[in-house]
Amino acid sequence: MIRIEALTHVYPGGRRQPPRTAVADLTLHIPEGRFTILSGPNGSGKSTLFRILCGLARPSRGRVLVAGRDLLADPAAARARMGVVFQSPAVDKHLSVQENLSIHAALYGLTGAAFRARLDEALGWTDLDGRLGDRVDTLSGGLARQVELAKCLLTRPRLLLLDEPTTGLDPASRRSFLSALTRLRRERGMTVLMTSHIFSEAEDVDSVAIMANGRLLAHDTPQALRARLNTDVLVIDSPEPDTLVERLRADLGVTAIRHGDELRVDEPPGHTDAVALLERVLKDYRPLVRGITVKQPALEDVFIHVTAEARAARSGATPQETAA
Structure with a gap:
């Protein structure tokens, strides 16, 4: 049509x-x-x-x-x-x-x-x-x-x-x-x-x-x-999202995509699943966490993922550096 x-x-x-x-x-x-x-x-x-x-x-x-x-x-x-x-x-x-x-x-x-x-x-x-x-x-x-x-x-x-x-x-x-x-x-x-x-x-x-x-x-x-994100998504609400992005990347090798005050992790490193990562974040970074949840990927998560990837491809940066 x-x-x-x-x-x-x-x-x-x-x-x-x-x-x-x-x-x-x-x-x-x-x-x-x-x-x-x-x-x-x-x-x-x-x-x-x-x-x-x-x-x-x-x-x-x-x-x-x-x-x-x-x-x-x-x-x-x-x-x-x-x-x-x-x-x-x-x-x-x-x-x-x-x-x-x-x-x-x-x-x-x-x-x-x-x-x-x-x-x-x-x-x-x-x-x-x-x-x-x-x-x-x-x-x-x-x-x-x-x-x-x-x-x-x-x-x-x-x-x-x-x-x-x-x-x-x-x-x-x-x-x-x-x-x-x-x-x-x-x-x-x-x-x-x-x-x-x-x-x-x-x-x-x-x-x-x-x-x-x-x-x-x-x-x-x-x-x-939704199948593009073949794992559960970890969503973190943080009072200091930029700080938490850097800590997760430096300490755990985790790529977190920022969207407002929320961070999304849809590709946990290695064999770590989203639930195990949630437990680790709460244990090591509790002061930087206002709320945290694990959920199945929705279209909003796909949208944030593909637009962050596109911005990263244009700028040569990583998705977490370009997401807003």
Whole structure:
């Protein structure tokens, strides 16, 4: 459904600012009917890639195909096959739910009986029954997001692009929204590409793509990504993380990746397992430990690991020296 080939986008520099490469030689293929989450740190290039896929920015070079249509050569045909939910609301909060949906449908030539049939179809999965006459600004954040998604579904898109759509939603609304996406993808055979910083949202999707500094670092199923860390992960919360990183490296030969005040060890040295290392850390470095746990690797751990490796490869340093 989406084929991105050697895509590069460079923002031109100015008098005081050099050119900046936001996307660098990125190749990514997403088959039809897949639910893929795109993740990465701030400044990774996700937003630029999303703008290119929506047709809002033209890349410096490369090729993008959407449902077999060249997005750059025939943008109207490619965009006709997609629906987009932006991070910022794209509904008029002063209008009712019905009015927002009617205006959007009219832009696509849907009126009368055709619109009513599509409306019933688009609202079938929502909790908006009985709320069509309500102004959008009277709805909860979760219901307002449902209006955004229902608006996109009126045109029966084959591809749905969503830019951090759960931002600001409470946990219950977030779960409901994601369940709806999964069900819609399964029932309608849609391809879904969604950006997200919340790794728990990616645990049950078909694939996860991780970007950093404009490059694709990994793209695989959640299970395959977690399998990259084939041991338990030791997570240490420390009041002096830099000091503890150096002590672990000098005394035990342990590579700890720093992430905020937390240290993660996913490759204990030699034949030491995570539990034995935990006991050693508590015995020898107790004043530098505020909290400590051993857990099975999650996608967040994979994300921290691969982004630290990428920074280390660029700088020539070790992962613990480059992780933040």
